[in-house]
Amino acid sequence: MKKIPYQDSKKILSYFDLSDEAKELVSDALPPIEVIQVLQKAALNIDLTTFIAHALPMRESIWWATLATGLRHDDLTQAENSVVAASANWVKQPNEAMRREIEKSIVPLANESAAKWVGQAVFWSGQGSIAPAENPVVMPADFLHAKAVAGAINTAAALPEWSGYKGYYKKVFNMALDIADGGSGKLTEEAS
Template sequence: MTAQNLKKINQPIASEIAKLFELDEQGQVLLSAEMTPAEFIRVLIENEDYPDVVRFIAYALPKREATWWACLCARSCLSEHGKATDQKAIELAEAWVYKPTPEHCQPNYQAAEATAFKTPAGWAAMAAFWSGDNISPVKGNVVPPSADLPAKAVSGAVMLAAVQEGPEKIKERYQRFIQQGIDIAGGGDGRKI
């Protein structure tokens, strides 16, 4: 992995991205001032600091790509007998990714709420909702979301998805999801991982 293959990450210095969220203690130790995002991701993976890798990628990616990543991870948790609320939440979040308009953004809140905010799908929907321009439930009242909310929701979706199949699968799922995130950061769609 080289810096040039993470073309969706616009910040050339990892420490600038890491300022946007709180790294775990290990991540703080591993980060050096001039590291590129690719170098930092590589070091975090080598040290199996998967939660920091997830947060770092979620904050580094543009909102749309990050939300797509959350959708992919959440979709991996669906079974054929899964909850309809989760399926709906993912479908609405994906609709926003395909066409990021207010009309596709707003319904994501209700979809996330229907999941009781307890599933990866619900957090993927929240990432889409918080990526919009207005989080006010009152018509005509505009309340812009905080810039960090989409990345927080994406991190939550990916981390929840990683633990869905029990402790024996956590490492394997984190590794797969991180590779998807890296593929998306490189301009791919994350589906081939």
């Protein structure tokens, strides 16, 4: 995997806590692809999403969140879809003005909004201060963006409630593997 070049998963797993069930199945000595395969086989989707969100480089991780959340396009409001689109544009051409615009646009969105978490990932990307613009610079904690990415994807899988979450996870994990291999993550229906 070009974008996840680790020999083992120790560094990735140091950034977050797996569920107890996942801890019984994986070890930090396993290569990332094996951790992904084990978690996917066990259908530990939340753990797998969190693992991939932390394993991918920041921009690729946020790109994945925009694509995954975009799968629920019809269930999102116009404002939510605008945040997802703006976040995708930011990934392509990151700039501070757009990052601050996204910050403003997510304020009215509910915490249960997957789109809000996509926008939060952009804001927490580490590409600028998370303090108000007129205040001294405060940088986000390392990998805070990845927590928001995982939150966005796992929220999109669950809310609004639907019966398609298993197929959704299958598609988003295929997207992630494509991104990890250097692809765009935009898979055709046949490939997903």
